[in-house]
Amino acid sequence: QVQLVESGGGLVQPGESLRLSCTASGNTRRAYTMGWLRQAPGQAREFVAAQTWDGGVRYYAEPVKGRFTISRDNSKNEVYLQMSNLKSEDTAVYYCAADVVSDDLRNGRPDYWGQGTQVTVSS
Secondary structure, eight states: OEEEEEEOOEEEOTTOOEEEEEEEEESTTSOOEEEEEEEOTTSOOEEEEEEOTTSOOEEEOGGGTTTEEEEEETTTTEEEEEEOSOOGGGOEEEEEEEESSHHHHHTTOOSEEOOOEEEEEOO
């Protein structure tokens, strides 16, 4: 079992930046791909970004490419999402996620996810 706790959400204006953090605990010794999903009101949960255990591969959804950057620090069991040039359509609850199978996370079906943190982009 892995527990994931997100932090860093908030209210920002369009064009501003925000950094999300996620701390994992529990059985963190497995080689989990970690990443982020999001869910806007009335919409399905969607993949945002992910990074493999060794950090060698990063995946991004098309809407966030060039604006969001995922990174991780395995020594701290943490993963981050740096979001820049935020848009109103980025407004959603952001969930940290983990899975040993990268494709499961990218398909929105990770084994583990957190409680979520709200990101609101509004002027």
